Amino acid sequence: MALLTARTVSPAASVSGRTSLSSLQRRDRWVGVAFVAPQLVGWAAFVAVPLVMVVWYSLHDWQVLTNSFTFSGMDNYRRMFRDPSMHDALVASGIFSLGLVVLNVTLALFLALMLNQRLPGSTVFRAIFFSPVVASLAAWSIVWGFLLQNHGGINGFLELVGIDGPNWLRGGATAMLSVIVVQVLKGVGLNMILFLAALQVVPEELREAARLDGAGAWRVFRSITIPLISPTILMVSILTVIGSLEVFAQIAILTAGGPGNDTTVLVYYLYQQAFIYHDFGYGSAVSVLMFVVVLVLTLLQWQARRKWVLDET
Template sequence: MTRTDTRVGPATARPTLGRRRPYWTGRRRDQLTGYLFIAPQLVGSAVFVILPLALVVWYSLHEWNVLAGTFTFVGADNYATLADDPNLGSVLRATGLFSVGLVVLNLALALLLAVLLNQKLRGTTLFRTLFFSPVVVSLVAWTIVWGFLLQDNGGINGLLDTIGVAGPNWLRGEGTAMFSVVVVQVFKNVGLNMVLFLAALQAVPGELYEAAEVDGASRMRQFWRITVPLISPTILLTSIITVVGSLQVFAQIAVLTQGGPGTSTTVLVYYLYQQAFQFHHFGYGATLSIVLFGIVLALTVLQWQLRKRWVFHES
């Protein structure tokens, strides 16, 4: 009778029973490291974004009189006041005019400057510096200087007088106040979008233009068929930044026009400031800030959803 070998080899070794798998595996240590890296950002977002938003919603349900020291729950009364506010329509109209004017002029001028400065010409570095320098200038200082220039007897009208043209009172006219504020803001921030567009233009492969020239495409056709599609992600980025920034304008209005004449330049942020800090209606001011947040959120989501229709490589 042949003896059968019952020894167990390494490949068929039985697992050790009663032995637990260690908790701190390599995967869990990597996850903990990742969470620790993003913890400062999460804490900052919770403290400076989520908590203030929650407090604003809470304040909108109360009437807070700082002078009298009262904090009274009023429920939806502030929202009812919002619906009956006779000034809200003109405020939203002024906000829309400012935002549309700023976004259109800023993006168009920034793209035009970027295309011109992308040419291989002498002195382009100097002009890039000149156009970008207003971005790093203090906003209040920039606005104060333009306030002097746009006065009835300021520098702009002084230049117009030299050619025999009588300039208007730019900041006090119904038809010129909003235009003046928009132009001041465009000149302040156009350099930032110009630099972003310039970086995008320099990333477009030159071989595409060479192939288009061989096919007989004109410069304008090359711009619309090659340049615009390839820089469309940058156009999306700059449009979102510019739209959000246009809805948050405050210092320019406060320094230049104080919302006047009438309410023609009273944008939503400045109206919010008036209600909360001038008239001490903090509950109603919180309600207006929720309206502002809703508008910014809706426009940002709309732009993000529309990107699939016109942004290159987004489908």
């Protein structure tokens, strides 16, 4: 009799259990949606919708001063690729990005290697190089603007050793070099800390084993250290490339795109077209191009990881 009762009750209990489980799963899904919703709303409001609107604006001739907004199709893009100033901006952006990435990544890795030796005073050394990262970008650029003037602090120091320094921010080659160096010194501390964190998790046993096998310092660095920190190198490279293509404040404060168009990078050219000449349609087309350039470069670096980043296939 007890067995019969158990068999009679069991199906109902099973249905009730499934109902409770289904209710619990629905509740978990709604909780998950509640956690994700703010991020999705923020992404839609501040990324997706503005991106769509910029593409839409780029297809129009939008002159703010004359209050005209007319559909022009691909005219802004055709104008962009025929504009000599646009070509100069692309060249300047390429030079700036290449110089910044090479100097920043190389110097950051070198500093991290020095700090990883745990020499006396390394904490102070680390603080000195990281402090510009948290400094105001505008204040940093203004101070360097004074230092790089024709009779500024840099040339004053060079005069002490008998060198007649150039007008750093008014010469074509020296202006671009100055802006690159100022930006490298501003951001190298962050990359230095990232590389230092990666170096500190490299197993010392592997390096010691390589030394016992007769490998020199360079061979240990090239064959063990670099492969093990290659994911960090990839991340730093991607972030530095993206940052180099978005530089604006330093150009605006130090050189205003001059002399001529020598330091008019893509972002500053966009600013000129949209906010100085008030041609928002053309400025939107330039911003779309900049988005495509950043996206393509990021994807190329991401695909290249398969060849040189450890454990990538």
